[in-house]
Amino acid sequence: MSAELTARGRSGVEVDSDGSVEVRLTPAEMRSQLRRDVAQGLSRTPKSIPPAWFYDEHGSNLFDEITRLDEYYQSRTERALLSRHATDIVSGTGVCSLVELGSGTCEKTRIVLDELAVRGRLECIVPIDISAEMLARSVAELSREYPMATVRGVVTDFDGALAELPAAPARLVALLGGTIGNFHPADRARFFADLSGQLLEGDWFLLGCDLVKDHRRLVAAYDDARGVTAAFNRNVLSVVNRELGADFDLGAFAHVARWDDEQAWIEMRLRSLTSQTVTVRDLDLEVTFAEGEEMQTEISAKFTVDRIRHELMAGGFTAEAVWTDSHDDYALVLAKPCLGSDQRPG
Numbered sequence: 500m501s502a503e504l505t506a507r508g509r510s511g512v513e514v515d516s517d518g519s520v521e522v523r524l525t526p527a528e529m530r531s532q533l534r535r536d537v538a539q540g541l542s543r544t545p546k547s548i549p550p551a552w553f554y555d556e557h558g559s560n561l562f563d564e565i566t567r568l569d570e571y572y573q574s575r576t577e578r579a580l581l582s583r584h585a586t587d588i589v590s591g592t593g594v595c596s597l598v599e600l601g602s603g604t605c606e607k608t609r610i611v612l613d614e615l616a617v618r619g620r621l622e623c624i625v626p627i628d629i630s631a632e633m634l635a636r637s638v639a640e641l642s643r644e645y646p647m648a649t650v651r652g653v654v655t656d657f658d659g660a661l662a663e664l665p666a667a668p669a670r671l672v673a674l675l676g677g678t679i680g681n682f683h684p685a686d687r688a689r690f691f692a693d694l695s696g697q698l699l700e701g702d703w704f705l706l707g708c709d710l711v712k713d714h715r716r717l718v719a720a721y722d723d724a725r726g727v728t729a730a731f732n733r734n735v736l737s738v739v740n741r742e743l744g745a746d747f748d749l750g751a752f753a754h755v756a757r758w759d760d761e762q763a764w765i766e767m768r769l770r771s772l773t774s775q776t777v778t779v780r781d782l783d784l785e786v787t788f789a790e791g792e793e794m795q796t797e798i799s800a801k802f803t804v805d806r807i808r809h810e811l812m813a814g815g816f817t818a819e820a821v822w823t824d825s826h827d828d829y830a831l832v833l834a835k836p837c838l839g840s841d842q843r844p845g
Contacts, residue, residue, distance in 0.1 A: 518638035518650035522631060523659045529629065530742065532656075534782060537739055541779070541786045550681055550767075550797040551629070551656070553735050559603075559633075561731040568727060570719045573677050576829040577707050578607050584822050585614040588671070588833060591820065592703045595622040596667035600660055600674045602626030602652075605637050608673055609644075611705075616645055623667040627653045627660045657690065664697040672698070675707040677829075680764065680800040687800075691814020698836040704816060706832040710823070711801040714758035721756035721765050721799070729754030732767055735796055744780030751775055755793060764800040768793040807832060 533552060540547040554562065566574035581588075588611060595615065599608050605626050615621035624641050628634045631654045638652040653665055664672070672694065682690060694704065721728055732754045736747035755768040771788035778785050788794075802810075807830065808818045816834040823830045 518642035518652065520631065520635055520638055520652040520654060521665075523653060523655035524629060526631075533739075533742055537743060537779065538782050538784065541784065546786070546788075546792075546794040548735050548739065548794065548796055550735075552738050553731060553796070554630070555734070555738050555741075557737070558731060558734045559630075561727060561734060564727050565723070565731060568723050568725065570716075570723045572716075572720065572828055573709055574607075576824050577675060577677075577831070578610070580707075580822055580824060580829065580831045581607055581610040584820075584831060585610050587820065587822075588705065589614045589618060589620070591833065592669075592671060592835075593701065594669045594671040594703055595620045596625065596670045597621075597623075598625040598627065598665060598667060598670050598672045600627050600657065600672065601676070601678050602628045602637060603630075603633065605641060607675055611671070611673070612641075612645060612648075616647065619647075621645060621648045624648050624650045625653060625665045625667055625670075626650075627655060627665070629654065629656050661690070661693040661697060664694070669701040670698070671703050671705055673705040675705070677707055677709040677799065679706060679708055680802075681797060682800070683798065684800075687810060688814060691811060691816060695815030695836040698838075700838055702836065704832075704834045704836070706807070706811075706834065708802050708807055708830050708832065709799070710827055710830055711763055711803055712826075712828060714760070717765055717801065718756050718758055721767060722754065726754075728756070728767075732769060732796055736769070739779065743782060746778050746780075748775070752794075762798075762800070763802075764798045766795060767797040767799070768795050770794075802830070804830060812837075 536549050565571050597608060597612060599605060612621060612624065624645060626634060626637050634652040634654055638650050642650045651665065679687060733749045733752060736749050739745045740747050751772050752769040753772055755770050757766050759766055770793045771790060774790045776785055776787050804821050811818050811834050815837050817837055818832050818834045820833040821830055
């Protein structure tokens with residue numbers, strides 16, 4: 500799980516401040532993307548729905564609740580690491596702009612923004628998210644809180660962001676919340692390569708990633724005792740019902756969280772409790788589920804420090820600093836691009 504790019508967006512974005520929002524991905528384009536993702540995912544074996552579609556308003560509220568659960572260590576550990584090392588991040592890079600991918604409310608990156616502001620170096624803030632409504636609120640709040648900086652929100656997904664990363668002086672590009680774990684290995688490799696290719700001299704990359712640990716703790720973080728994560732998982736069916744006229748019975752699917760030791764990731768799935776047929780009206784699609792059949796809704800890869808260093812290097816980055824907590828639960832990685840074709844790994 501991660502506070503990744505949320506799957507909501509509306510036209511008529513309003514920002515009651517000096518900030519601005521650029522809409523690169525319209526509601527119509529997002530609906531087309533949802534139709535494509537659901538049609539393809541439900542036609543595969545095994546079936547799947549991408550995790551981006553968890554995050555309607557209810558899903559976002561559920562995820563916010565998840566981050567406060569005792570079992571879910573990721574958010575509080577990352578926040579503590581940012582607080583401990585904000586000075587190192589700012590003093591060691593010389594950056595004066597922050598570009599956040601999958602920004603959400605920008606809650607944790609305010610720790611870095613505060614450090615930049617105190618040092619008189621904050622010039623530009625660029626939150627990037629797929630939720631136009633959330634982004635407009637964030638841009639307005641950031642503009643009020645940091646009047647010395649230009650604030651420019653961009654409504655788009657990861658592909659749109661990396662097709663043309665917003666320009667700003669001396670950028671720190673942040674991807675936090677363990678979101679990188681939601682990428683399959685080939686997609687991670689492409690993401691790192693695309694991002695490093697967009698960065699210039701003086702730009703840096705700040706990455707938050709969850710580390711491999713006792714699988715019982717990992718499973719508990721994705722299958723909490725109160726059932727909040729189960730409700731969050733099933734919410735993706737509510738999104739498909741509402742947006743595409745489907746008739747998923749949420750009570751007919753059980754939440755499953757399973758550790759895959761070979762892949763080093765948690766899988767979240769929905770298991771059909773009975774043999775059933777689901778109709779997706781807007782896609783003119785009927786989908787049959789066997790009793791016990793599971794549909795994948797998310798992977799969340801976990802890393803070792805050596806592995807993330809290697810993947811970053813293969814993607815054109817040098818990890819200059821890696822900070823972990825005392826339990827080695829989580830890592831913050833500060834990396835810079837290997838500029839020049841002769842420096843990039845072949």
